[in-house]
Each structure stands twice: as C-alpha cells, then as structure tokens.
Amino acid sequence: MATTAATIDLPVPAHQVWQLIGGFDALPDWLPYIPESELGEGGRVRSLTNDEGGVIVERLEKFDNDARTYTYSILQAPFPITGYRSTLAVxxxxxxxxxxxxSGTFTPAGASEEEAVTLFHGIYTEGLAALKDTLGA
Structure with missing residues (x-):
C-alpha cells in the first residue's frame, strides 16, 4: 500500500477554512479542476466531474465537524489505484x-507505486495551493 500527504499553513482561522472546505459537496468552491459535484445517497456519496469531463465517485466514510476532518474513499475514478482512502483535516x-x-493511502494498479504517489501528491499539493488562492491567503 502506498501513501502520500501534503500540508499547507494558512494565515486564516481554522473555522473559516473549514467553513469553505468542510462540506462534502464543497470541492467546486475551492478546487478549480473539480467544477461539478453532485451528492447522492443522503449526502454520503459525491459524483465529481473534473475539468476534462472525467467522473470520480467518492463515499464519505467518516465526518467530524468538531475536529474539522473527514475521510472518504474512491468508488470509481480514472486513476491507476484501488483501495483509496483519503483524509482532509483543518x-x-x-x-x-x-x-x-x-493525505491518502491506496494500492497502485496499472502504474508503479512511484507513479501513483506522484499523481496523488500532485493533486494534494496543487489542491492546497488552489485553496490558498481561493482564500486570498
């Protein structure tokens, strides 16, 4: 199993950051390469459309509003991995x-571990940079 993580420090209060990113349907609010998100199954599943039209389906596994964290898994995606589980925390x-x-853990499938780690590390790093830009931080 492979793992990767990215972290960013922001000159913004945690409650303000969580208000923006804490909703499971909030990715289009701060992540430019995910312009569409649709919730299903009572808000437990999100269907994301990326900027190239690809579809990613994710399930909310754990949500803790007080701790400002949630964990999700990928049910369907055009990525060379299986067993993906990721956590976003403020x-x-x-x-x-x-x-x-x-952060995320996953098993590469159809790609080397290095390629899969590089892919998700890039997603996390670019995503957090986009968050910083969205917040004007």
Missing part, C-alpha cells in the same frame, strides 16, 4: 492561523 495553529493536511 487544524488551528493559533486564533488567526491554520494548517490543512490532505
């Missing part, structure tokens, strides 16, 4: 600063 560093962690 931590307060101080009253005015926060840290966002995005």
């Amino acid at each position: 931590h307060a560093v101080s009253e005015a600063q926060s840290r966002v962690d995005w």
